[in-house]
Amino acid sequence: MHDLLRGRLSVVVAAAGYGKTTAVRQWLRDTGEQALVVDDVSADHLPSPQRRPDRLVLLSRRPIPVAALLRYDLGAPIEIGPRQLALSPRQVAVLLAGQYGVDNQDTAASVHALTAGWPALVHLAAAHVVSAGVSEPSTELLSQPDNPLHDYVCAEVLDDLTPDALELLAQLPVVGTVSAELTADIGEGRLGAQIGLLARLGLLLPENGRHRAVPLIAAIAAARHPVPPTRRAAFVALVADWHRDHDRLVDALRLATAAGDRTRCADLLRDHGADLLATGAGSGIVAAAAVLPDVLRDPAIDLIHADALQATGRTRAAIAAYARLTGGADSLPAGLAWRYGAALYLWGDPNDALAVLRRGRSGGDSDPDTALLLAWTSAAHWLAGDEAECTAFAGKAVEAARATGDQRALAAAHVALALCADLTGDPVGLRAHYSRALEFAEGAGDTAQVLRIRVNLAAGLEQEGRLIEALAVLHPAVDLARSAGYDSSLALALANQGSLLHSLGRLDEALACYHEAVRVYERMHSMKVAYPLTGLGDVHRLRGQPAQAKAAYTEALRAAVRDGHHRQSMVPALCGLARVAAATDQEEAAVLADRAVEHAHGRWVTTALVARAWVAWQRGASDDVRRDARAAAEVAAVHRDRGGLARALEVEAAATDDPAAARELLREALSIWTESRAVLEADRIRVALGRIAGDHGDLRLNGRLAGSRLAAAGVADMPPTRPGAPGRVEIRVLGGFTVLVDGRRLPARAWQSRKARDLLRVLVARRGAPVPREELADLLWGRTAPAERQKVAHRLAVALSTLRTVLDPDRLGPADHFVLSSQQDIAVDLGVLDVDVEDLFAQAQYGVRLRERGEFADAWAVLTAADRAYTGEVFADDPYTDWARPLREEARAAHLRILRTLVDLAQRAGEVDDVVHYLLRILSVDPFDEQSHRDLVANLSEAGRHGEASRAFERYAEAMREIGVLPREVLGVTRHPAR
Incomplete structure (x- = not known):
């Protein structure tokens, strides 16, 4: 203001x-x-x-x-x-919440939409919403007579207007929007003169060069000052004809339908049906056709009506409409045959589609419908997995389309060639043909084909691991399908978008896409609902929700086989079910996986083989795993399916006994996922790499960090432990001694022998170094006379056997899996044991290296996690054992190094509170660390926290006095306590 x-x-x-x-x-x-x-x-x-x-x-x-x-x-x-x-939507929401107690964003949005933010109307509407106890206000509710809002509008607004202005407002609920040009051209200049006035007063709102009324004002005006039906019909007819003459066909059809002008509706559908459908008016065509009596219908109108039903996702109704148009004839015009066949194809039934497409008859070399018939026949063979027929019909479609020069036919022919490239594993050809098809479809203004091409092209890019590019291609398709009302294309685009978001680690967004796709497909009664249902199952499985995953996969499979076998959606559903079942019923899982392999074709063979390999891995059949994994990798290479290749490498690594070979396989899989930016899959591989026996370095730490990220993202599907392998053993010595097997703490009674427990403690304290048997005997039983040494050696052997039994009670691994021994010495294998203090040392080194490389954020994450892991000194429950002193001192030094590096990182980030926190932590461990005292005083002083700085200086001086050192000045803080 x-x-x-x-x-x-x-x-x-x-x-x-x-x-x-x-x-x-x-x-x-x-x-x-x-x-x-x-x-x-x-x-x-x-x-x-x-x-x-x-x-x-x-x-x-x-x-x-x-x-x-x-x-x-x-x-x-x-x-x-x-x-x-006027009030903004946000201001309306704040007003409703603050003054009326209506804290519902949807309610506030509805009030703003109905009032356009007109302040008095907002208040009156809010009061009426509260008194009526509704959460979804509507024009009908708020414009009812005898309520304060209605009375206010009539007395304060409408009664002040001229009859012409009132008539214009009363016409707008049907007409929608008007412009000065429109009213001038239809001879209603007296109404046109009112547009500027009403806009300046706020009763009309500007909208793309035209004006629409504030909804509540128009509704009350129409009820208070009704226009005679004949005058309204005449006005609407004039406006409809004006829109038609100015190529605003969608508006013309909408007005003719609203006015119940059946003749105009029929003329518009007959003369301009294809143009209307191309501009996304499918719903308008369906509504207009619904008001036509049989006497005004003809085959041309019925055909465009069927096309509109198909475009808007009413697939069953569309198929029925096409069937009626065939009249049961064995031979069909090419135009009807390809439309009917395409509807069946898009519904997901290749066999019925082919049966209809074969009934089509050629219209000659110059007939675009013939080329379209051939192209859709090729597509149906692709859906059926018939590579030879798909290729043959695609070639014929191209020849026919080139003969006609029709862009729509050329687009469909290139789509057919792209589908052939998909079956034969030619991703370069696939992209090239889709690019050409998109050019032709856009040139023809064929919205349906533009959507189909974008969705398919995105799927091809996803297959190559080019996820970001695929999402960029797909996003406009979702928006276009939504705005144009093409439900079948919208559902498929949403399902594919969900898959991409899933791969990129955006699981909540993926779920939203899958759920919306399911709703749209269910509205269409399409078997293709199996696609998003399988996606839902994949997310649930990833999040460790097997019951929900199984339910989604089962529903997907039921949809895929409901009317025949839709192999493309059936195979991934079977694979998902097999993966879920493998944890509880390996026999059922094997049957499901075999079915998937049996029905798979094209790139889906990789998916099926990988699923069967995981099922075989679950039952410990390593040879079967390697066979299927390698076959899957070969198919993935042919189809350039990078994601499939990475999954094949992962499952082969799981079945590989050689740690070095497994590591190489996983590293290659990791590089694929990293390049694709599939963050969750990349982290799953990092976890698997970190679990490989014999690695104590960065791979293990990276695996721990990746596991933390996955847990934060809600991912529970971590790479599992090999079936039949010993459980995971964790040894905790920081803050006290504890042993966990598969996450469960061992009770005291599990040890059977205290000496076995002490043996493990000593071996851990030596950090995996071999300890001579004689030295162990002395540490555990004290020095003994030579005559007793034989007995003590036997006791040590018993303690060793007991220890091995405690760590691997089911004897799943070899005797020396966790504890190595020879005639001379004994050692723990730190490559297979998780020891918290060893992790602390590794994290400290790794964090410092990250800081030296300038990777400050990662260094902070590693070192803060290490600091949290330091829960106390080594063997704090037994602080006086001499054999533990070296490890205890080393752990304390590592912790101080972690804290000092965190101070440095916090200073770089300018986080004074963190600097103070970690300096105080250092001083709690080493109260005589002069540099930390001085850094604490300096940081507090620079931050203007002079009182804290002064007190910190006094503590510094006191500590130095205890060891006979004179404190030095720090940034002008020189208060020395009296001696």
Whole structure:
């Protein structure tokens, strides 16, 4: 308001209730400005020009002619209108929550939409919503007579308008939007003159060069001042014809339908049906056709009606409509045959589609419908997995399309060639043909084919691991399908978008896409609902929700086989079910996996073989795993299916006994997922790499970090432990001694022998170094006479056997899996044991290296996790054992190094609180660390926290006095305590 009212003469013009007076009063109060404000003025009752202040603000319910304003000689007047006074959606939400207790964003959005933010209407609508106890306000509810809102609009707004203005408002609920050009052309100039006036008052809202009414105002005006039906029909007919003549066919059809003008509807459908459908008016065509009596229908109208049903996702109705048009004939015109066959194809039934497509007859070399018939026949063979027939018909389609030169036919032919490339594993050809197809489809203005091509092209890019590119291709398709009302394309695009978001680690967004795709497909009764259902199953399995995963996969499989076998959606559902079943019923899992392999074709062979390999891995059949994994990798290479190749490498690594070979396989899989930016899959591989026996370094730490990220993302599907292998053993010595097997803490009774427990403690304290048997005997039983050494050696052997039994009670691994031994010495294998202090050392080294490489964020994550892991000194429950002292001191030093590096990182980030926190942690461990004392004082002083700095300096001085050192000045803080 300040910017708008800074001129010497301002005029605030709007209808009653826009808050003109309130806004100006608030402006004066907030700014302290001085102005003469004259409220409720009109052109006939203006203040005298002789009384001319330095600044004048006029408030009016009607526009004031500029000539009348220029008499004040205050410069050019500035007009402030209703759009500057209206409340924004956010302001409406705040008002409803604060003043009316309506804390519902959807309710607030509805109130704003109905009132356009008109302040008085917002208040009245909110009060009515509260009194009526509704959460979804509507035009019908708020415009009812005998409520305060209705009465206010009639008395304060409508009664002040001319009859022409009232008639225009009353016509708008049917007409929708108007422009001065429209009303001038149809001979309604007297109404056209009202548009500018009503817009300046805030009753009409600008919209793309046209105007629409505030919904509540139009509804109340139509009810209060009804237009006679004949006059309304005549006006609507004129407007509809104007839209038709100006190529606004969608508006023309909408108006003709709303007016119940059946003849105009029939003419528009017959003459312009294809154009209407191409511009996304499928729903409008369906609505218009529904009002036509049989006498006005003909085959051309019935055909465009069937096309509209198909485009808007009413597939069953479309198929029925096409079937009626065939009349049961064995031979069909090419145009009807390809449309009918395409509907069956898009519904997901290749066999029925082919049966119809074969009934089509050629219309000659120059007939585009013939080329389209051949192209859709090729596509149906692709859906059936028949490579030879797909290729043959694609070639014929290209020849026919080139003969016609029709862009729509050329687009369909290149789609057929792209599908052939998909079956034969030619991704370069696939992209090239889809690119050409997209050019032709866009040139023809064929929205349906543009959508189909974008969806398929994105799927091809996803297969190559080019996820970001695929998402960029697909996103416009989702928007276009949604705005154009192409439900079948929308559902498929959403399912594919969900798959991409899933791969990119955006699981919640993926779930939203899958759920919406399921809703759209279910509305269509399409078996293709199996696609998003399988996606839902994949997310649930990833999140460790097997019951929900199984339910989704089962429903997907049921949809895929409901009317025959839709192999493309059946195979991934079978694979998902097999993976879930493998944990509880390996026999059922094997049957499901075999079915998947049996029905798989093209790139789906990789998916099926990988699933069967995981099932075989679950039952420990390593040879079968390697066979299927390698076969899957070969198929993936042919189809350039990078994701499939990575999955094949992962399962082969799981079945590989050689740690070095497994590591190489997983590293290659990791590089694929990393390049694809599939963050969750990449982290799963990092976890698997970290679990490989014999690795204590960065791979193990990276695996731990990746596991933390996966847990934060809600992912529970970690690479599992090999079936039949010993459980995971974790040894904790920080803060006290504890052993966990498969996550369960061993009770005291599990040890059977205290000496076995002590043996493990000593071996861990030696950090995997071999300890001579004699030394162990002395540590555990004390020095003994030579004559007793044989007995002690036997006791040590018993303790060793007991220890091995405790760590591997089911004897799943070899005897020396966890504890290595020879005639001379014994050692623990730190490559297969998880020891918390060893992790601490590794994390400290890794974090420092990351900091030295400038990877500060990762260094902070590693070192803060290491700090949290330091829960106390080594063997804190037995602090006086000499054999533990070296490890205890080393762990303390590593922890101090972690803390000092965290101080450095916090200083770099300018996080003073973190700097202080970690310096205090250092001083709690080493109270005589002079540099940490000085750093603490300096940081507090630089942050302006002088009281804390002074107290820190006193603590520093006191600590130095205890060891006979004189404290030095720190940033001018020189208060020394009395000695």
